[in-house]
Amino acid sequence: MINEKMIKLGSSRSVIRELFEYGKILKEKIGEDKVFDFTLGNPSVPCPDEVNKYASKVILEDSSVHAYTSAQGDLAVRKAIVKYNKDKYGYSLNENLIYMTCGAAAAIKIAFSSIISSDTDEILAVAPFFPEYRVFAETSGAKFNYVKCDEENFLVDFDAFEKAITNNTRGVIINSPNNPSGSVYDEKTIIKISEILDKKQKEYGEPIYLIADEPYREILFDGELCPFIPKYYKNTIICYSYSKALSLPGERIGYLAVSPEADNKENLYFAVMGAGRALGYVCAPSLFQKVLIEHADKTSEIAPYKDNRDILINALEKLNFTCVNPKGAFYLFVKSPIEDAVEFSNIAKTYGLLLVPSDSFGVKGYVRIATCVSKETAVNSIPYFTRLAKDLKMI
Amino acid sequence: MINEKMIKLGSSRSVIRELFEYGKILKEKIGEDKVFDFTLGNPSVPCPDEVNKYASKVILEDSSVHAYTSAQGDLAVRKAIVKYNKDKYGYSLNENLIYMTCGAAAAIKIAFSSIISSDTDEILAVAPFFPEYRVFAETSGAKFNYVKCDEENFLVDFDAFEKAITNNTRGVIINSPNNPSGSVYDEKTIIKISEILDKKQKEYGEPIYLIADEPYREILFDGELCPFIPKYYKNTIICYSYSKALSLPGERIGYLAVSPEADNKENLYFAVMGAGRALGYVCAPSLFQKVLIEHADKTSEIAPYKDNRDILINALEKLNFTCVNPKGAFYLFVKSPIEDAVEFSNIAKTYGLLLVPSDSFGVKGYVRIATCVSKETAVNSIPYFTRLAKDLKMI
Numbered sequence: 001m002i003n004e005k006m007i008k009l010g011s012s013r014s015v016i017r018e019l020f021e022y023g024k025i026l027k028e029k030i031g032e033d034k035v036f037d038f039t040l041g042n043p044s045v046p047c048p049d050e051v052n053k054y055a056s057k058v059i060l061e062d063s064s065v066h067a068y069t070s071a072q073g074d075l076a077v078r079k080a081i082v083k084y085n086k087d088k089y090g091y092s093l094n095e096n097l098i099y100m101t102c103g104a105a106a107a108i109k110i111a112f113s114s115i116i117s118s119d120t121d122e123i124l125a126v127a128p129f130f131p132e133y134r135v136f137a138e139t140s141g142a143k144f145n146y147v148k149c150d151e152e153n154f155l156v157d158f159d160a161f162e163k164a165i166t167n168n169t170r171g172v173i174i175n176s177p178n179n180p181s182g183s184v185y186d187e188k189t190i191i192k193i194s195e196i197l198d199k200k201q202k203e204y205g206e207p208i209y210l211i212a213d214e215p216y217r218e219i220l221f222d223g224e225l226c227p228f229i230p231k232y233y234k235n236t237i238i239c240y241s242y243s244k245a246l247s248l249p250g251e252r253i254g255y256l257a258v259s260p261e262a263d264n265k266e267n268l269y270f271a272v273m274g275a276g277r278a279l280g281y282v283c284a285p286s287l288f289q290k291v292l293i294e295h296a297d298k299t300s301e302i303a304p305y306k307d308n309r310d311i312l313i314n315a316l317e318k319l320n321f322t323c324v325n326p327k328g329a330f331y332l333f334v335k336s337p338i339e340d341a342v343e344f345s346n347i348a349k350t351y352g353l354l355l356v357p358s359d360s361f362g363v364k365g366y367v368r369i370a371t372c373v374s375k376e377t378a379v380n381s382i383p384y385f386t387r388l389a390k391d392l393k394m395i
Numbered sequence: 396m397i398n399e400k401m402i403k404l405g406s407s408r409s410v411i412r413e414l415f416e417y418g419k420i421l422k423e424k425i426g427e428d429k430v431f432d433f434t435l436g437n438p439s440v441p442c443p444d445e446v447n448k449y450a451s452k453v454i455l456e457d458s459s460v461h462a463y464t465s466a467q468g469d470l471a472v473r474k475a476i477v478k479y480n481k482d483k484y485g486y487s488l489n490e491n492l493i494y495m496t497c498g499a500a501a502a503i504k505i506a507f508s509s510i511i512s513s514d515t516d517e518i519l520a521v522a523p524f525f526p527e528y529r530v531f532a533e534t535s536g537a538k539f540n541y542v543k544c545d546e547e548n549f550l551v552d553f554d555a556f557e558k559a560i561t562n563n564t565r566g567v568i569i570n571s572p573n574n575p576s577g578s579v580y581d582e583k584t585i586i587k588i589s590e591i592l593d594k595k596q597k598e599y600g601e602p603i604y605l606i607a608d609e610p611y612r613e614i615l616f617d618g619e620l621c622p623f624i625p626k627y628y629k630n631t632i633i634c635y636s637y638s639k640a641l642s643l644p645g646e647r648i649g650y651l652a653v654s655p656e657a658d659n660k661e662n663l664y665f666a667v668m669g670a671g672r673a674l675g676y677v678c679a680p681s682l683f684q685k686v687l688i689e690h691a692d693k694t695s696e697i698a699p700y701k702d703n704r705d706i707l708i709n710a711l712e713k714l715n716f717t718c719v720n721p722k723g724a725f726y727l728f729v730k731s732p733i734e735d736a737v738e739f740s741n742i743a744k745t746y747g748l749l750l751v752p753s754d755s756f757g758v759k760g761y762v763r764i765a766t767c768v769s770k771e772t773a774v775n776s777i778p779y780f781t782r783l784a785k786d787l788k789m790i
Contacts (some may be wrong), residue, residue, distance in 0.1 A: 001565055001601050002666045003512045004660055010669030040463075047461055056451040068435070068644045102497055102676065109675030117398045132672075137675035142758055170396055208396050229461070249463045250681025252647075253498070267406075271397045274405030277527075278534035280504030281497065285608055285680045286645025 014131060015360050016040065019345070023354045035352045036381040038369040041179065041330065043247040045300045045372070051246065055291045065290055069283045071273055073100025073255070075371075078287045080296040084315070087297070089228035093238075094260040100271050100284035102252035104215045104241035105132065108173070109279065110256055111237045112140040114271035115170045116276060119143075122168045126156055127362030128180050129335075130213070133173055142170070146362050154183035154324055154333070162196045162267035167204040171237075172197065176226060177216040180361050180368035181333040182309075182326020184220065187227045189216050199225070201235070210236045215254070216329040218245035218299045221306045224327045233260035237268075241293070244330070247300040253288040288360040305330040308371040308378045315382045319389035332369040337392055341365050351388045353381060400534070409526060410755050411435065413469070418749045421657060430747045431776040433764040436725065438642040438738040440695045440767070446641065450686045460685055462567060462679045466668055468495025468650070472684045475691040476650060482692070484623035489634075489655040494667050495679035497647035499610045499636035500527065501671075503568070505651055506606050506632045507535040507556065508670035509663060510565045514538075517563045521551055522757030523575050523728070524587075525608070528568055537565070549578035549728070550717055557591045562599040563631045566632075567592065575756050575763035576704040576728040577704075577721020579615065582622045589628035594628070602658040605631045606657070610649070611724040613640035613694045616701045619722045629656035632663075639725070642695040648683040681708045700725040703773045710777045714784035727764040728753070732787055736760050 013021070020039040027035045046052075058065055072078065078095035087093050101107040112123060116137075123137035125146040133341065137144040147164045150157040165172070174193070176185035185193075193210070201208045206330030212229045217240070220226065230236045258269050283289075312332055313323050322335040334355070336344040341357035345367055348355050358366035389395050399697075408416070415434040422430045441447075453460055467473065473490035481487050483493050492732035496502040507518060511532075518532035522539040532539040542559045545552040560567070569588070580588075588605070596603045607624045612635070615621065625631045636649035653664050707727055717730040729750070736752040740762055743750045746773040746780050752760035766773065 001510065001512060001516070002662050003509055003670070006666035006669035007662050008669065009672050010665035010667065046458060052454050056454045059447050059451045061442060061452075066643045066645050068437055102680075105677045106675040110675075114398055114401050115396065117396060121396070135673055136675060248461045250461050250678060252677065252680050252683075254412065267397050267402050270405035271401035272405065274401035274403065275398070277404050278401065278504075278530055279674050282500050282533060282647065283645060285647050287682070289645075306552050310569055339787040363426075 005027045008010065009135060016356050019354050019356060022349070026352065030352065035354070036377055036384060037354045038373060039354050039356055041243055041244070041370055042249060043300065043372050043373060045247055045304050046375060048245040048300055049128050049300055051291060051298055052294050054162060054294055055287060058290050059287065062290060065287055067286060069100070069286050071276060071283055073098070073284055074289045074293065076293045077296070080293050081257070084294070084296045085228065088107060089231070091228050091231050092260065093230070093257050097258040097260060097265060097269050099256045099269070099276060100289055101254050101256055101276070102281060103243055103254045104213055104239045106252070106281060107239035107241070107254055107256040108133070108211065108213055109136045109140070110272055110275045110281070111209070111239060112136050112142065112171065113275035113279065115209050116140045116142045121170045121243070122160055122166060124164055124169050124172045125353060125362070126161065126174055128154070128178065128358060129173070129362050130175060130179055131360040141220065143168070149363070154178065154181035155185060155189050156193060158192055158196065160314050161193070161273065162200070165196070165200045165208065167206070169200070169208055171209045171211050173211040173213055175213040177219060177328025179216065179329055180331045180356070180358065181324050182329045182331055184327040190227045190229060190232045197235070209308060211239060212236055213239045215241040215244045219302055219305060220296060220328040220332060221302070221309065222327060230259040234259055235263055239333055243297045248288065251285060251288050253284055253292070287305055304375065306372055307375060308373060311378045312377070319385055320394045321389070330370060330372040332362060333366050336365050336367055336393055339365065341367055348388060351384045353384055353388065404530060411751050412468070414749050414751060421747065425747065428775070431772055431779060432749045433768060435752055436639070436751050436765055436767060438639055438695065438767050439697050439769060440463050440642055442642040443693055443695055443750070445542070446686060446690045446693055448528060448603035449689055450571060450682060453685050454682065457685060460682055462681060464495070464513055464681050464684055466671060466678055468679055469684045469688070471688045472691070475688050478692045480623070484626070486623050486626050487655065488625070488652050492653040492655060492664050494651045494664070494671060495684055496514055496649050496651055496671070497676060497679055498638055498649045499634045500607060501647070501676060502634035502636070502649055502651040503528070503606065503608060504531045504535070504674065505667055505670045506604070506634060507531050507537065507566065507743060508674065509666035510604050511535045511537045515563050516565045517561060519559055519564050519567045520757070521569055522554065523549070523573065524568070524757050525570060526755040538563070544758070549573065550580060550584050551588060553587055553591065556588070557595070560591070560595045560603065562601070564595070564603055566604045566605040566606050568608055570608040572614060574611065574724055574725025575726045575751070575753065576719050577724045577726050579621060579722040580718065585622045585624060585627045587717070592628060592630070602630045606634060607631055608634045609635040612641045614697055614700060614725060615723040616697070616704065618723065625654040625656065629654055630658055637683070640694045643683065646680060646683050648679055648687070672751065699770065702770060703768060706770070706773045707764065707766060710780060714780055716784070716787045725765060725767040727766055728761050729764060731760050731762055732789055736762055743783060746779045748779055748783065
């Protein structure tokens with residue numbers, strides 16, 4: 001009488017993890033220097049020294065550092081988050097509508113649990129999407145659906161998007177800067193999404209919440225800036241994490257923010273608190289809440305991700321690979337030179353190149369290369385990509 | 396279309412929190428020294444210096460301290476937990492059946508989610524019980540049921556217990572040392588529980604999992620030692636937390652351990668991993684996993700809790716209050732001198748004494764006094780208890 005769905009979820013590893021584990025074995029077999037593991041989104045740039053020093057000091061000096069905080073999170077950190085977003089994006093969130101979470105995964109799960117009430121409810125994602133969205137939606141009792149993107153620029157195919165929204169759509173989840181494509185939704189895209197959602201929620205007479213999964217919001221190249229979504233669409237729920245931009249993935253710290261202009265914002269926030277409670281989240285880790293009171297405005301160094309991106313794009317394009325040029329995040333999305341990306345990933349494996357096929361992200365025919373690796377890994381992989389390209393007669 | 400159940404859970408504070416918030420306002424009004432807040436189970440004894448120093452050092456010296464760990468948790472910390480329990484209780488858990496969690500609340504929620512499959516499934520608790528059990532069970536889709544305890548000693552009323560187990564009972568949750576009564580289940584009690592569960596699972600042909608919620612296992616007085624439950628009952632799931640014994644409540648660190656002798660242990664552990672994934676727990680906070688590799692065998696000082704217990708019991712018994720003598724944890728369970736404990740709690744409030752009525756713990760007619768306060772608070776409260784007792788004509 002063990003829950004069968006949970007057994008299945010726990011025994012089936014994600015494709016990414018599968019490949020990562022394979023890499024560990026391969027390294028033992030053929031040597032660490034011959035395996036190029038581009039699988040995981042584990043930041044290669046460390047958390048800034050000043051942040052670590054501060055955390056280290058807080059532990060020794062603040063006698064209440066390990067105490068429970070309120071379920072919503074320490075008021076001071078929620079205020080620091082409001083200040084940071086106001087200074088950077090010119091928009092005021094409300095500290096009483098911010099809920100500190102154990103990272104973005106918890107925030108997304110809590111958001112879904114708050115807006116899903118029946119098994120006809122639907123969550124809609126835009127491909128390519130993080131595969132766990134499906135898990136979070138389905139285990140919250142909803143149907144999960146997604147629309148293909150526009151493969152020209154990896155933004156939104158608006159016609160398909162509009163058609164996919166039904167009167168059961170309770171939430172739409174988007175992820176920009178995007179994992180895996182690195183695309184960044186520009187202002188035009190956000191405005192168009194907002195217009196469609198506004199039209200649809202008027203048509204159906206129910207709010208459609210836009211869940212903005214934004215762990216990469218601060219990892220941008222070439223002067224890009226993400227539009228701040230609550231400015232454009234009132235029914236926005238931000239799911240943020242310090243995993244990527246502050247290189248704290250293991251510490252599980254992030255937040256959920258209900259837009260101060262959202263419909264039923266008080267009830268929505270109550271539901272967020274209720275979902276957090278029901279899911280067993282008592283509070284977000286207290287030390288890193290304390291740390292963020294002083295450091296919510298910091299990021300790790302972004303330049304190394306840009307350097308790796310440039311090293312790999314330059315090399316791969318010379319080998320006649322087609323790459324989506326990422327404007328943010330730390331992935332490179334590369335067109336598979338053969339139709340089946342899974343087959344291509346399997347071939348690449350034999351060269352020690354671990355590339356994640358795109359199928360589980362809802363797009364066929366690509367592989368994802370995580371560029372959050374050492375520069376050495378990026379540079380040293382090039383001769384292996386070259387041999388692969390030669391053998392596939394690409395050059 | 397916001398989830399109504401979640402709105403309700405998020406907008407209704409627990410009685411404990413309600414009283415705590417009242418206390419904060421009262422302190423502002425009549426002065427901090429005139430309010431005796433006995434509401435929260437927030438450890439008053441700090442985390443040991445050596446643990447804080449180590450955490451502080453790890454942050455500065457271990458460049459991978461903030462990286463994702465595997466979903467189960469770092470192998471080294473799981474091994475340290477096996478070693479500690481083996482050394483202390485002479486029983487070997489299995490590191491491959493341990494799953495690091497964000498505290499005991501997360502562990503319990505994950506355990507329930509793993510063993511509940513249908514809305515006829517039931518979780519049984521023994522009163523007095525932590526009120527959130529009901530929330531975790533019901534939001535996992537199960538019915539929640541409980542049996543009264545034997546009020547002689549606050550252990551188990553075995554007849555009532557046996558009768559309450561049905562062929563829908565998937566899990567039984569117990570909590571020893573007990574919050575709120577401070578009772579500790581002795582070996583005889585554990586053996587009798589095991590016998591009844593064994594008989595019942597044979598009768599119904601399905602495993603009944605015993606969920607041992609044990610955050611207070613190391614907080615014991617007068618030479619008590621908790622029996623290690625997997626020794627007595629094979630289908631045990633331990634839910635442990637470092638919140639209380641190591642004074643790290645805000646850091647959200649604990650574990651779930653499936654007994655190495657449990658029925659279907661592999662599938663149960665897969666379901667635990669699946670539930671953790673579905674609920675949005677990516678991994679337990681990495682810093683404190685690292686810290687516990689070296690410090691899983693430490694506890695905070697226990698003596699101050701014993702001192703407070705003795706100060707308060709001595710004083711209250713002189714005032715003709717009847718106290719359950721707690722053998723562990725940091726609460727004092729006191730019989731209400733008037734029938735309705737909620738009314739008594741309201742009267743006590745007017746004396747600045749914040750005592751939690753027992754009703755939400757599934758027992759009527761008692762109040763809980765958290766003894767995890769400063770010695771000063773314990774001592775200074777006595778004149779106020781004296782006035783209360785006089786006015787109630789108890790002395």
